[in-house]
């Protein structure tokens with residue numbers, strides 16, 4: 001292949017695409033002997049009734065999926081108690097996050113997010129040559145409203161709040177979010193990816209605040225991360241603008257069918273959600289006894305600070321040698337942390353056994369840490 005031709009082609013790339021290095025081709029996915037607790041999936045099968053819908057959808061493989069996801073949007077509207085034109089559906093909520101960046105940002109614009117927050121937003125901001133303001137909060141369990149309204153955040157095009165937050169699992173009261181919505185004229189994006197494991201949700205605020213857009217996903221609480229179904233809920237004038245700029249056929253027939261079926265059978269996941277909350281409590285309590293400080297979590301994962309002097313990346317590598325995958329983070333404030341997704345009892349037993357064995361081997365002094373609080377009764381969501 002001619003080098004000159006290649007250089008000519010590459011010189012036509014946009015400035016953003018040109019500045020990024022070609023990524024490594026990547027490693028093969030870990031085989032099934034690994035216990036995968038690093039990306040907050042929900043490792044349970046689909047309920048049989050939902051599975052039947054998925055198989056039936058395969059018979060429509062030769063057709064393009066329904067345009068504009070109308071039936072899926074209708075199903076979501078019914079489930080969430082709103083009108084269909086308040087709903088956009090997408091290939092996971094990450095597609096919808098990307099649409100928001102495309103809809104609102106031109107190079108140099110700002111977006112504000114609580115820190116630490118969902119790191120995918122860093123990539124999206126970079127791809128849009130936007131500045132991501134990561135607003136630190138001294139308190140994980142309340143909103144730094146003044147900081148989000150003032151200073152460099154004052155002219156952000158939108159504010160991103162994940163509630164419960166990733167990677168902390170912290171949940172801020174809806175009253176805080178309502179105060180921010182009332183005082184701000186900007187779009188507030190409330191990312192409720194983990195809300196089914198939390199005590200409350202923001203749906204009731206939709207009819208009161210036109211500047212609210214809620215994101216939901218079936219990836220976490222409905223065990224469908226690989227199927228890719230997410231929703232944006234908000235004012236029809238905004239939702240319609242997002243639908244205008246969405247790629248045609250970004251979802252497929254299986255995602256559409258499984259999405260509709262899951263939304264009609266949400267009660268079938270009650271035991272799953274209870275299991276995750278119970279295991280979350282057990283794992284957090286046992287980690288505390290091993291000297292980890294665990295941030296109280298309302299999601300399907302826990303963020304654990306390793307005992308004093310130990311490092312998150314070190315723990316991640318040590319656990320990977322035992323075939324247990326957990327997440328660690330490059331952020332300074334999270335250097336000592338690992339994030340562990342809550343999976344099946346067997347998976348969590350394997351994680352705890354490996355963690356105990358590694359702790360025993362390191363024979364480090366265990367710093368004292370407040371015991372993990374008793375279960376805070378995160379109950380099933382009220383509506384949606």
Ligand SMILES: Cc1ncc(COP(=O)(O)O)c(C=O)c1O
Pocket residue numbers: 039040091092093094095118162165166191193216217218219225229230
């Ligand atoms: C806070 C948050 N929002 C959105 C997503 C994206 O979810 P999906 O694209 O699978 O719907 C994730 C996934 O980890 C997340 O943690």
